[in-house]
Amino acid sequence: MPTDPETILLTEQTDGIATLTLNRPAARNALSMALMAELEAELARLAADATTKVVVLAANGPAFCSGHDLKEMRGLSGRDAVASVFDQCVRVMKAIVRQPQPVIAKVHAMATAAGCQLVASCDLAFAAASARFATPGVNIGLFCSTPMVALSRVVGRKAAMEMLLTGHPIDAATAERWGLINRAVPVEALDKITAETAALIAAKSSRTVKTGKEAFYRQAEMDLDEAYAYAARVMTDNMLAADATEGIDAFLAKRPPVWRE
The missing domain is CATH 1.10.12.10 (Lyase 2-enoyl-coa Hydratase, Chain  A, domain 2)
Structure with missing residues (x-):
């Protein structure tokens, strides 16, 4: 897959399966306004594409997604500007849930804050055993309130509150046990299990x-x-x-x- 540094979201379509790859590796795939806008637009395009049966969400670089782009957010001025970022994030997460095709998260590494929200919003999620998940906003004085919406709908209340109140990361095995992901697998098996599941679903009506x-x-x-x-x-x-x-x-x-x- 090409990795043009100017392309922050890569799209590949094969046999009815569309793979969207977050491609801001140097920024640990932080959800900048530009990246969220591209993700929202691409999901809308795929929703109208009858040839697309399944969507896989993946990422390049050392992290799956580190959450919001805090450097970008600190540069914003005024309530409306800040609110627009969270509104855009909410639109992306709701688009995943409402996407007519199933959306599978392929998590190769750390997913934190809105990145963890992204995983929780997907219909299915497979992760490398070495991946970690966290909602660490409480550590910087910014409670992960919007990630909480998706997280609390896929894991139990006590588990969600532990993640939200402590900010402490959990490993993939715990994420599987708590229901945040479907399965934790060796990193070398991640592509295979994701592709097999996507193909199995794509073969359905x-x-x-x-x-x-x-x-x-x-x-x-x-x-x-x-x-x-x-x-x-x-x-x-x-x-x-x-x-x-x-x-x-x-x-x-x-x-x-x-x-x-």
Whole structure:
């Protein structure tokens, strides 16, 4: 993959899988306003691309992502300018959750603050066993309040509060145990497990995956009765879709399905 120093976000598309690579290695892939803008725009482009089945989020350099670009932020003047950075970050994180394609984080190294938020926002996450995760804002007088939103939705409250209150990094094995990532693997196996999982998902019906991802996040915010009523409606619509008809027919005929979408 090319590493043009002027390109802060690299995109590669192969076999229905789009890989977005953060490429600010000297800045430990800090989320500058420019990088967040490019990431937001590229996610929007891919959302409208029917050939893209899965999105993988990766990074170059010694860190996966160190969070916000604090040097850039210290240069801002006034509340509105500061608020615009967090608003942009929120748009990126919400875009990942609402992306029609599943988004997989491939974490090769440290992910801190908004970088940890990025991992927590993705649908799946695989990490090198040597990777570390932290929400260390409390150490510099800036509590990780926006990272807290994503973090508290994927790990238990006690675990989230431990990370937020102490700022202490956790290792990949702990991140797996707490549910922040799916799996911690040897660094040399990270590419393989990510690629295999992406390919497995890319082989499914895109419409079915999109329907399921959207339903998952919507029902998670509902009470039990509302969630079941909503999920039943979604499943009814899904059952009547062409790909469900094809999938069931293929299963009964013991042949591979041929998806229409």
